[in-house]
Amino acid sequence: MKQVTVTVVDPVGLHARPATVAVNAASKFKSEINVAFKGREVxxxxxxxxxxxxxxxxxxxxxxxxxxxxxxxxxxxxxVLRAQKIIA
Structure with missing residues (x-):
C-alpha cells in the first residue's frame, strides 16, 4: 500500500470541479484508491x-x-491536485 498525506489549501476546500478532475484521474488506474478525512474513508x-x-x-x-x-x-x-491548486 502506498499513501500520501497532504493539506488542502484552496480557500473553498476540495470542491466539485477539482474533485471531479481527481476522480477522473483515479478512475484510470486499476488500484483501489481511497481518500480519508476525519476518520472517514471513501x-x-x-x-x-x-x-x-x-x-x-x-x-x-x-x-x-x-x-x-x-x-x-x-x-x-x-x-492533478497540485495542478488544480487544491494542495500546496
Whole structure:
C-alpha cells in the first residue's frame, strides 16, 4: 500500500470541479484508491463519496492506493491536485 498525506489549501476546500478532475484521474488506474478525512474513508473513484466528505480548506487528507499500479496512481493524483491548486 502506498499513501500520501497532504493539506488542502484552496480557500473553498476540495470542491466539485477539482474533485471531479481527481476522480477522473483515479478512475484510470486499476488500484483501489481511497481518500480519508476525519476518520472517514471513501473510494476516490466515486464523486459522490469524495463530495460527501465535505473537505474544507486547511484540512489534512490521506490518499491511499493498493494494487499493481499504486505508485503511479498516488503520483498522478497528487500531481492533478497540485495542478488544480487544491494542495500546496
Amino acid at each position: 473510494n476516490m473513484k466515486s464523486i459522490m463519496g469524495v463530495m460527501s466528505l465535505g473537505i474544507p480548506t486547511q484540512s489534512e487528507i490521506t490518499i491511499s492506493c493498493s494494487g499493481e499500479d499504486e505508485d503511479a496512481a498516488v503520483a498522478a493524483i497528487e500531481e
